[in-house]
Amino acid sequence: MNNALIGVLFMGGLGALLAVGLVFASKKFAIKVEPMIEEIETALPGINCGACGFAGCRSLAEAIAEGKAPSNACPVGGNAVAEKIAEILGEDQASAPSRKVAQVLCKGGNVEAAARADYDGPGDCRIANITQGGDKDCIYGCLGLATCVEACPFDAMAMNENGLPIVFEDKCTGCGKCVEACPRDIIVLVGEEYGVHIRCRSLSLGKDVRKVCNVGCIACRRCEKECPVGAISIIDNLARIDYDKCIVCGKCAAVCPVKTIEIQEGKSVIKPKKVG
């Protein structure tokens, strides 16, 4: 028998021997996992994004099984997953919060917002933000370098030709990665039923906003006066909307002189809430 053959036989034999040993060990040291945890983990999306606040889908499944987290704790899976988990737990489907989607609160793209310089640095908003605040005059606006788009794990964002990010709401899961990525806090998570948004974050005085952006909020207060439910208030030179009060009537959008307030198509008026 030649040497190589012996070597092959030896290594094969050693491997087989150790494998058999490990098989026995794994039988002996087998861990009984609560079958419910496995079931819940299967129901979860399994992408370990961490949007729920736990380390991954496995940790969330454990928390749900122990009753430390609600059945709808997974913001990514939405209602479908919450229902499945509720079924596994054998509980009635609790009233799930509405699905949240990301909204970009800036309309100042390359056309609307004046540029003061050519930014030639690395293509990342966070870097541009700390190097003299990017190329736009407005220090509150979108930097347009698509850091949020890169952060989105679900391909639910893209840059439009005007240099602004757009959200595909059907794909958005409300995981909040873009919110985290944006150095200017332009992106917020809002319940998907709300269709009126004040797309500006500028705290500058109205006349200063005018100088740097065509579509920035100038704090003229017309929306505040027009709103029938008192959902809009001007704080620090910026109109802010209280989504809990908003009924998506769109009257503010109609009077806004600079068209900062936008009404999204396909989102209808919701009934006024009982809270005044």
Add this chain to the structure above:
Amino acid sequence: MKYLLLFIGTVITNNFVLVQFLGICPFIGVSKQVTTSLGMGAATTFVMVVSALVSWLIQHFILVPLNLEYLQIVSFILVIASLVQLVEMFLHKSSPGLYRAMGIFLPLITTNCAVLGLALNAVERSYNLGESLIYGLGAGVGFTVALLLLAGIREELEFADIPKPFKGAGIALIIAGLLSLAFSGFAGMI
């Protein structure tokens, strides 16, 4: 007497981590807490002792008679990997907390060069079975001692006012270097 000297020599004078610089990865990685590092030390010691035994048996009863010395590293690694798997299963069953605390460093004992270094060194120095076992035990104890020393210091460091650039791994490496210097003072004693 010979065995005692070998043991002490391996634990202190030729400490695997602090003098021979083997197994630095878990040395820095799992030395944040004394309890965790004790568990890591115990797991590694077990793997070291058993792999010293098995590798000696393989070397002397299979590899040498069959002229297969060139398969030394591969077969030793195979044995070590299986042992680590065994330890991992055992720990997962017996102490889930420790299992979680050690995290990735537990399966990484497989690639801990201290374990393979031990097996290869024992062969190279043509130790007999008893010496190999003592050598393995000494290496494991030495590894545990080094880990515990660093972990104890690092636990205290949590409360110390460390300049920002040195926080975390930076100061740990400096401490490790100082420990190593201290241990090099034992050189030549045995």
